[in-house]
Amino acid sequence: QKEVEQDPGPLSVPEGAIVSLNCTYSNSAFQYFMWYRQYSRKGPELLMYTYSSGNKEDGRFTAQVDKSSKYISLFIRDSQPSDSATYLCAMSDYGNNRLAFGKGNQVVVIP
């Protein structure tokens, strides 16, 4: 079983829709949870960083962590064509800079 599971299927949504992405994980030691956005031919760019369980909101982006279910989510409201990218979840445990990544979801927002 992989440490982090992210259904890699592509996702196409119309502009203005809500995008919902999620990951599950198996390592109960993970405490830091991140979402990265990666445009084609670029390195990953940090979108959201959450410690432990709870919600975090930043503009149109909301990250949720449910440690009891080992499940994290990212929601993008009012999606824009510029949000078209691959979204990667990542996580790590305390004192460890090793990030475990999901395989990523390619999101396409259609104008």
Next chain:
Amino acid sequence: KAGVTQTPRYLIKTRGQQVTLSCSPISGHRSVSWYQQTPGQGLQFLFEYFSETQRNKGNFPGRFSGRQFSNSRSEMNVSTLELGDSALYLCASSSRQGLSTDTQYFGPGTRLTVL
């Protein structure tokens, strides 16, 4: 502040050769981590260097090695290249004080193609 830079951006090598990739972290950052990204396996951790010492290593063969210099710049070396080493190699830097887990900032990557 300048971001993480990686050189070269693109590289083509043949099987059996060796390659060295370079990464310059964000000014003031002392931790540099390397990742391999492939369509099949996604992003996988290779190793982390902090203050010139390897602090963590992923599950890769010994052909993959790295080092860090006193100015925090890091190099990664792959010897005896195999076709399966074709990938995007990403470097990430963070300020990483002691045992804390800090935000990692990624460079644009080096695209390695092995023929």
